[in-house]
Amino acid sequence: MIRDLWLIGIGTGSEAHVTIEGMQALRDAAVILLPLKGEEKQALAALRQRIIAASGTGAQVLTFDYPERDPALPYLERVSAWHDEIARRWQAALETTQASGPVALLVWGDPSLYDSTIRIAERLVPRPAIRVLPGITAIQALTAAHAIPLNAVNGPVRITTGRRLRDHGWPEGEDTVVVMLDGECSFQGLDPAGLSIWWGAYLGSADQILCAGPLAEVADRIVELREKARVKHGWIMDTYLLRQS
Structure with a gap:
């Protein structure tokens, strides 16, 4: 169960785009969720891993495979089903740890601007307390x-x-x-x-x-x-x- 979920904006993936507050949140987190998006996009995971390493955090890093959208569905239905599956994978990953405390997730760009991470977080049951730490936006x-x-x-x-x-x-x-x-x-x-x-x-x-x-x-x-x-x-x-x- 996630009680506190911290969404940390990482700009366009540069360590310099993460604020001091965001880096401190990474150090204070108990768990960090890290999405994997397949071999073609390993560089995206590597960027996140470099930011995590630069923070000096001792948090446990849990990975999950990012699902793909179903192109056969109408657009809004496709996005909704995709968000449901992402939330399910967050919860499944967290069921593998005994760590307790805040869970952090690194978000490209600004978590409140053309990004659905907040909407996905609201699908979790029970809904966690959501804290957003913006970085430099695109x-x-x-x-x-x-x-x-x-x-x-x-x-x-x-x-x-x-x-x-x-x-x-x-x-x-x-x-x-x-x-x-x-x-x-x-x-x-x-x-x-x-x-x-x-x-x-x-x-x-x-x-x-x-x-x-x-x-x-x-x-x-x-x-x-x-x-x-x-x-x-x-x-x-x-x-x-x-x-x-």
């Missing part, structure tokens, strides 16, 4: 890497997903859009006139890749860079900002 890492402000002067910012950009196009009335979770380079479906893009992958790491400029001029370059990097590393985590001039 959006912060992106704007810092390009040395740009997130918003135009007095301007709003829309944060959305690649799926919504493909389905609905440019959000009406917005001048700045941040796109996350986009595996299909959905900016290719936009009219590039007047749009600039700031794109980044593996932000904050030694493998960081950046590309920026008028969308009409750099879109193909970004697609090429992204595919080469995905093939090389076996995975990719990227995001981008679009702004109307």
Whole structure:
């Protein structure tokens, strides 16, 4: 039974993106849950393991295999079933230990922004006390890497997903859009006139890749860079900002 669950934001996987508070939480945890996502994504587990080692924690590390979504199900049903299975695997992993105390889980990006870890945690029975310790978000890492402000002067910012950009196009009335979770380079479906893009992958790491400029001029370059990097590393985590001039 999990009484206290600590969700620790690790940014885009850089040790430097974990806050001092997050590192202390790792040291104070009794157990750390570590997801394994198959051979192709061993580097993701290795990044988490480096952060755990850097914290100097004495917590017991328990691994679990991450399930895959069922492509045969409708999208929302598919995601719900996937979350149910992840929660079940958390509990199954914890049944193998006699350790008692807080359980920590390292979360990519910000646990409250386009991430479902909190929703998965709420499925646990009984529901634990959830503590969220944010790290540097992918959006912060992106704007810092390009040395740009997130918003135009007095301007709003829309944060959305690649799926919504493909389905609905440019959000009406917005001048700045941040796109996350986009595996299909959905900016290719936009009219590039007047749009600039700031794109980044593996932000904050030694493998960081950046590309920026008028969308009409750099879109193909970004697609090429992204595919080469995905093939090389076996995975990719990227995001981008679009702004109307």
